Amino acid sequence: MSKSARNKNARKTKNALTQRETPWGAIAFFTLIGVVATVVIGYAFMQSRPSSADDASIAGMVTKDGLGRDHTTSPVKYETDPPMGGDHDAAWNNCNGRVYDAPLRNENAVHSLEHGAVWFAYRPGLPAAQLDALKAKVTGTDYTFLSPYPSLDAPIVLSAWGRQLKLQDASDKRADQFLRAFVKGPQTPEPGAPCDGGKDTP
Structure with missing residues (x-):
């Protein structure tokens, strides 16, 4: 087999390996899952901890x-x-x-x-x-x-x-x-320290 024929066959083999289909469906699915998870976690965090602007907006505080x-x-x-x-x-x-x-x-x-x-x-x-x-x-x-x-x-x-x-x-x-x-606010020195096991009487 001539050198040019061997090179041609090598290129064909290489192209067959590199031309595998990209799994766009799987990529799109996992990207969507990641985005949804990020949004859900972010929303939950925002609901549980208002921003300092929200804190400051409590009239009379x-x-x-x-x-x-x-x-x-x-x-x-x-x-x-x-x-x-x-x-x-x-x-x-x-x-x-x-x-x-x-x-x-x-x-x-x-x-x-x-x-x-x-x-x-x-x-x-x-x-x-x-x-x-x-x-x-x-x-x-x-x-x-x-x-x-x-x-x-x-x-x-x-x-x-x-x-x-x-x-x-x-x-x-x-x-x-x-x-x-x-409640366990960001300004608290020890948020989440015990609230039981202390004095139960005045």
Whole structure:
């Protein structure tokens, strides 16, 4: 066989190997699966954690940064009433959807805030229907707790670490915004630390 014939046969063999059909159907399928998965994960993340712009849009919310985090057995003089962070007792109040019937010690409640809990405080004498609405909201949401707080200057105050919101009515939609933003929120020093195994009494 001549050299030119051998080269021609080699080119034919090479072309047969390289001209295999590209599996466009499989590529398109897995690309689509990847895109859908990315969209779903992104949407779930956005639903579970609002952006800082959303957090800031909660009308009337007070913000305080740079709060102390030391443990102490002494009473702490807090800047706000109720407090929304600062030095605190080494024991936290259980905050796994817990409803308390008596006022809590601030120093224990603040430790719960450090773990990512939202504290619902209400002024004694709150109408029964509103109190029931708060109880339903708290018992259905982990990392929350509810207690009376006699010295409140508003009927209801929601506190998270470094964040606080005063409400006149339990039906105020800002309560749900606050929960979405600050249950184990991004500003929390120890988000997801235990909410049980602490103090179950005031």
